[in-house]
Amino acid sequence: MESIISFGIAMLAAPLFPGVILKMKAFWAGKKGPPLLIKYYTFFKLLKKGSVYSNSTTFVFKMGPTVSLGAAIMALLFFPLGGTAPILAFEGDVILIFYMLALGRFFTICAALDTASPFEGMGAAREAYYSTLAEATVFVILVLFYRLSGALSFAEFFSGPAPITVMGPAGALLLLVIVSLFMVLLTENSRVPVDDPATHLELTMIHEVMILDHSGPDLALIELGAFYKLFFYAAFITHILHPLQYGAPWVNGLVFYGIMALIYAAVGLTESIMARFRMNLVPKFILTSFALVFFATILTMGVIK
Amino acid sequence: MIQLADAFLAVILLSVLLSLASNRLKALVKIMALQGIMVSLIPLFLAQHQTLEGGALLLMQVMILIKGLLIPGMLFMAVKRVSIRREIEPIIGYHASLFTGLMLILASAFITDRLQVAMPGNQVLLMITAITTLSAGLFLMMSRRKAITQVIGYLMMENGIYLIGTALAKQTHTMYVVEFGVLLDLLVAVMVMGIILNNINSAFDDVDTGFLEELKD
């Protein structure tokens, strides 16, 4: 029961946090910035609208938003949110979840290619490219986590007998993991410095250009899916940063959402102090994240023997 | 204490990876400075080197000075004075270099496993780091075009040799003396390089080692 309530809260709260990013960016720019609840307003505004579909599109175009949202929700179902046990968990669920997210990407890419727009094709190609690299990082993280905890499930990672946390014995290694996971977060969720959704030129975008032709409720679903995906990665980092093993569930929840806010603020800070990379530097960025975790994994070989 | 040594070694390894992936000369020099300081500090955290005597301590301080300040400072000057272009111009690309770095770490872990040398402190990670630093230095010399990166590669190799020495030596004295000699050699090398760079620069308007090929008859 607790898990379901926690899941429900996460579902409702996810759109709040991107507002934190915006606030943070506005703060560093010396502006007042949009209200914290801005994402809710846009969401409901989009829901009220109708849609225009391109003549080129088929049913695949309409499946893009649905599947990507579904995949993101699935990911949250398996994740221990705010210290409660996840709704579903079994040995090996991590592999399934990352493949689910890949399925969401498959349909987003296909939906973009369905519009026959050269810009969206470009975005799709980039998304496909960068995600192949980021996938490798994610799986090395899983390898490392298996080395540390002997488990293959989110629930076991964070609440098993040897929870994975910076406070634990392998803390130094996990610092590396956190950095690289943060880099993956930026990549997978199309944030600066990998992708800048706020530029004026479609040529320089990745994710935002792929969904150019989606409008109205379709766009709202895509945005919601993106919020959940970001929430998922941020929660991942949160759990490594701090184990949630306080007695009372509400304390756990408060700590969890507090750290979450900090991570979103860190994303906002990154966006304020960095510019988007040149496209040919992005692979290097992702590879650095790969190198960090791979390095940490090799260290487990030498040190923890 | 052991934990801290491991953390330092991890940072050294990371600096090796970073140096392979960095595309700016200045950044590379800074990384080398950091690496030099870290490497010089390592003996402080090792159990078998715990009893440092006055002489050894002094040597170490001098070493930090040379590795962390003097050589990087001179390299920095060279970069500025000779107005070398800031890019590194690799022969083997950054991605490939990074992968090579990772593979080197892996290979070093293996070699350490195979060697089974009797190390006094049984510092496995120290040995891994040492071999990686050594071979990465060689790789850097091999895969970069500029004269100055050759020197940096050599510097990195020297760091590696020093680490191997630290791992194998039981007592500190003799090793430091030898090490110090090497260091002085290196210092001279850097100076010579500065002069040569200056000359190459005035002769060819560039410091690409490729131009040295023209010197053969």
Add this chain to the structure above:
Amino acid sequence: MDTFFLAIGVILVAGILPLTISRQFNLMKSSCLLLMAAGCVIGLSEVLSFLSNSGEAAAANWAWLQIFTLSFKLDTISAFFLIPVFLISPLALLYSFHYLEKPEQSTRTALNYFCYAILVASMALVATANNIVTFALAWELMSLSSFFLVVYEYQAKETRRAGYLYFIFAQGGAMFLFAAFGLIYSHTGSFSFEQVAAIPENIKLLVFILAFIGFGSKAGIFPLHIWLPHAHPAAPSHVSAVMSGVMIKMGIYGIVRIYSLLGSVDMTFAVIVIVAGMITGVLGVVYALGKQDMKKMLAYSSVENIGIILMGLGIGMVGVASGVKTMAFFGFAGAFLHVFNHAIFKSLLFMGAGAVLHKTGTRSINQLGGLMKRMPTTGRSFLAGSIAISGLPPFNGFIGEFLIYFGAFQGLGLHGLPFVLTTLTIISLAVVGGLATACFTKAVGLAFLGEPRSEAAAKADEAGFTMQLVMVLLAASCLLIGIFPEPFVQLAFNGMRDLNLVGAADPGLFLTLVRNIAMTASLFLALIIGITLLRRMLYVRKQVERGPTWGCGFTQPTVRMQYTGTSYAMSMVDFYRPFVPAKTVYSGISKIFPGLTTYETRVEDLAEKYIHRGLIRPLVKYLHKLRWIQHGKIQLYIGYIVLAIVALLIFI
């Protein structure tokens, strides 16, 4: 065993009958189809009942030419590899009913059916052969019949070249096999497979390497895969479907068989298989990305999947060698299941590509587009196949890969070499998975979605009925296996029963695992349906319009501005540059008012390039000096033969 031979007999009759009644085109096709279906159903029922009962392996022996014995044995490994043979073959034949629809070529069609039946029968015999002679015979029969199937359109020079290339690789591979068999024979003095385990350990490794090369050239292991991307596009689509889906798996069968026969638990075997698997997998999919010819792309993707299967086998072998039982079990189970799954979705995809080729006349992705509207059934089944082959849930490709992953993760507790191998395997699997997704979004997104890029693609219409029927069937089974994997996983486990090295593992663990995946898959489907309904509701009483695609301010977009397959894949292929040499021909812009300029970029195959440069060219150079032997005088040729016989009689 008798039922099995009955099935083979019926299949052979299905091959011979068309030769006699080739005048009645449709009668010939349908009678062949019916007989083939009957034969395969008989075979399939025999195999399935054998797998589900825990019976003893059945064997049969026939004397042949007084000296040799033809010996057959049906154990669970054979039985499992027979399932795709008996399942895909009749379906592909059904597909060909509307694919080969030129009555004026009825004789050739009849010959095609004849060779097809021989191929099916010989594959079944390869899987059951139980001594060296039988195996070699069946293996050669399989190579030959498939060679004739490849050169179906022999008038085209391309096709003939592809055929010869295939022939060379088939025979070259067979030579390695014979070398391996010869070694076995010289140590055991018997043709039987039963005594192979008796040979000394150091010879075992050599035998394994030789056999691995031999079987690898059939399976398409890098760098012996060169024939695949040439032969598959040249062959008619139903043939490529069977060759890629079923026949190359016989190479895998051979590797599994020789491994189980040798019965050695050496780590070196595992290292060979796993490293070959990683290289094959990653490079296969990168080349697949680089190719714009649909069937070439699919051929390379077969190479990739062979890589995945090898990684699974390798993980299993590492598990066996280091005594981690679950790892061994999951590795082999994943590989087995992937063999089965790949047969289904790869034949589906080849059929889809064949339908497109049939209706548009082109295989180039850069010429296609917008086919989803014009060929809805083909498009939808191709989409399903693409998701499946990318290994994404809830389709069947995921199940096999998941088992391999799971097996690999079990090995992470090991130290030293096994640990490094398993880590690298996991990374390779992840990279291959990501690139496969990219590759098949390219295939679906550029060939079936968007706007048609050529006249031919704009005028395409839906493929014939039997073609559609088969594709829908296969696509449905992809989804079905993804959602209800349990019986199929059970099948793979039963298939491994006779793989003695692995031993039995606790079935509880993976049954719960598989049930969990199945549960998640159905949950996901329910979620998608729920969101779709929600979306429907959100659009009630909303204004929905149709308009042109937003061109980002550009007002006159043309279809030629769309991203092409080349541009889509370029940056990804570029990343693997040292391993994937791309050749660019660019005439450049020179004048102030530039005239016509050309730009062409082509991805070359590393193996092809170096084998040509390092092996073929010197070989041709030296062999050229022996040209004088061949002068065209028949009398002297007979003299050669006499000389050879005399020499043989003297020396042996």
